[in-house]
Amino acid sequence: MSERIHFIGVGGSGMSAVARLIAARGYAVSGTNLTETAYFQALRDAGMDVQLGHDAVLVDGAAAVVVSTAVRETNVELARARELGIPVWHRSEALVRALEGQRLVAVAGSHGKTTTSAMVAHALHASGVDAGFAVGARVFGIEGAVAGGYAGTAGVSVLEADESDGSFLRYRPEVSILLNIEPDHLDFHGTVENLHRAFADFAAQSRTVIACVDDAVVRGLVDAARAAGAHVITYGTADADAVVGPEGITRNGVTLPLTVSAPGAHNRLNATAAWLAAVEMGADPASAAASFATFGGTGRRYQLRGEAAGVRVIDDYAHHPTEVAALLAAARDGGAGRMVVLFQPALFSRTRDHAANFGRALSVEDAAVVLAPVFGDREDPIPGVSSELIAAHASMPAGSTLTLAADLEEAARLAADAARPGDTVFTVGSGTVTLAADWILARLAERDADG
Template structure:
C-alpha cells in the first residue's frame, strides 16, 4: 500500500467488525488512525489499546486533521461526518475500496459465498500462517487463535472475506478464491435471484488463476453457473472429493482425494458437515499455493475456531453453552445439525433472535422449518440492524413458528 506517511485515516463506524479490521491493518502499517461509533464496546476498548483514537458519537468536529475518510454501506449520505468530508473535499473511501487499496502489491485470496465465509477465511489464514506464508488477513470475525480480525503480514498473500451482501465483492479481482455456496439473502440489495447469479459469474471471471479457484460442488445453484477452477465436496462430481466423514470427541475426521492423490484421515477441531467442506476448501487452496501437506495437517488440528461461530463458552455442571452468529435458516440448520451430532440425545435448547426484517420477511417459512432438531426454542424480538421495522411481521413469524413447534417454542421480549 503506497500512501504518504502524512495520511491520517478517519473511519466512520469503526466499531463494526469489518471497519475495525481495516483500522487494525492500517495502524499496523504505521498510519495514524481514528474513528467514531455510536456506542462503547469491548472491541473499541481493544482498538484504543492498539493506538487508535475512538470517539463515541458522530460530529463534524470528530474529523479533526483527518486526510481521508472511510465509510461502510451502513453509513448514509446524511451522516454528519460523511457530509462534512464531502464539503471539505476530503477523499471518501468505501470500506471495500480501502480494502482494495490495502491489497495493492499483494496477491488477494478471497473467500465469498452466502454462508461460511468467516470460518473458511479464518481457516485459510491459519493454515497459511502456520505454513510460514505470513499473509495479511482481514476477516469478518475474531479467530480465537489469532485474537484479531485484522493482521498485516509481510508475505505475498492477502486473505480476506469478499462481501457479497452489497456487491462489493466485485471491487477486487482475486489471485485465488474459495466460493462456499450461493443462496438468496440480503434481499434489500439483491432484488432478483438473477442479479445475484450474474454477480457471482462476474466474480468467477475476475479470478486471475483458475488453478487457485475452488467452489463447492454440493451446491446445485453454484454448480449450475459452470464455474472455472476446481470443485470440492461430498458429491461424486467433485474434483476434490470428501469421504469417510466421522465426528470425534475432538472434532472431525475425513478423507480427501484429488484424482489419484489421496489425503487420508484429515483431522480438524470443528464440528459439522459444513465445516468439513470449509476445511477441505482451505486445505486445497493452501496446497495449490505450495504449502507443505504436513504443515497443513498440523494447522487443521490446531485451529481453535472463530468467536461466535459455534463457539464453546463454558460448562456449568452438565450444561454446555455455545454461541453462534448464524442468522440465515441454512446456517441455523447446519449449526443445530452439528450440535446434535456432537451431543447425541442430550437436550438441545436454542435462544434465537431473528436478524433483519427484510430477511425474516423473505425467508419466513424457512425460519419455521430450521429448528426441528431443537428440544426447546426460546425466541426474542427481531434485531433490526438499522432497517425500518415492518409492522405485524414478528407476530406473524411467532405464530407460524408456534404452529410448527407447538410447546417447543417460548418467547421473551428484549426488555425482559
C-alpha cells in the same frame, strides 16, 4: 506526520479488520462507534485512537473517511465529510488500498465465509506462510491478530468477500472460493438472478476459482468461470477434483487425513476449500491438511462463552435459515444434549423473506426455543414483520417449546430459566444477541449460588 484515515462504525467486525490493515500500511487511524464492542475494545487495546459516540469535529483533518453500507447519510460525521469534500471510501475500497500489491485469496458465499477465511489463514500459517487476513470476526490462535485483521509479512492475504452490498466485485483475487449461493441480501440485489450474476462476475475476475459442486448454484457457474479464463478446481463429497470423505481429502488419487476441530459436515467442506486455496498459495499439502485439527476457530462461530450451573453457553453468528439448521444439526451430532436456543432474527427484509424456513430450522426435538424481537440494524421496520412470523411457521415436536420475548433482556432471562444442568444454551444471530450470552451466564451463576 502520516495521513489520518477516519472510520465511522469502527467497532463492527469487518470495519475493525480493515482499520487494522490500514494502520499497518502506515496511516494514522481514528474511528468512532456507538457501542463498546469486542472489536472496538481490541482496537483500543492495540493503541488506536477510537472513541465512543459520533462527533462531526472528529472528521476535520482526515485524509479520507471510511464507511460501511450500514452508515446512513444522516450520520453527522459522514455529513461533515461531504461538506468538507473529504474523500469517502466504502470499507471494501479501503481494503483494496490496504492490500495493494498482495496476492489475494477471496472467500465468497452465502454461508461459511468467516470460518473458511480463517481456515485458509490458519493452514498457511501452519505451513510457515505468514499470511495477512481481513476476516469479519476475531481469529483465534494467530498471535498478533487484532480483531479480525492481521497484516502478515508474506505478501499473501486472505479476505472475506462480502456479497451483501456487491462490494466483493472490487477485488481481483489470485484465488477465489465459492462456497454456496442462496437467496439473501435481495434488498440490495433485487432478484435472485441479479445475485447469481454478481457471483458469476466475481468468479470471472479470479485467476483460479475453487468451487463447491455440492451446491447446485455454484456448480452452475463452473462453466461460465472457465469460459471467462479462470482455472477451476472443484471440491465436494463426490464427483469433484478434491473429494472429502470419512477418511480425508482425496485429490489425484492421494488421500490426506482430515480432522477438523469445528463440528459439522459443512466444516469438513469448508476445510477442503481452505486446503485447496492454501496449497494454491504455496502451503505444504500435508501440513495444511493436518492443521485443521488445531484450528482455533473464530469469534461467534460455535464459540464457547462459558459454563455455569452445569450449563454450557455457546454463541454463534448463524443468521440465515440454512446456517441455523446447520448449527443445530452440528450441535446435536456433537452431543450438545437438550438445547435452549435464543434466536434473534436480523433484518426485517430477511425475516419477511425467510420466515417459513426459519420456523422449520428452529423446529427441533428436545429443545426450548426463545425468539427475541427482530434486530433491524440498517433497516427501518417493515409493517407486519416481526418474530411472530417465524413463530407462526414453527411446528415444535412434542417436548419442545417456543416462546416469544418482548425484548432481548427478557429473552435472555427466559433462556437461562429454561436451562437445566447438562443442557447447552445457544445465543444465535448476527445482531446484539451476543450480549445475551454474558447475561445468561450471570443469571445461571446466580441461580447456582442460591442453590
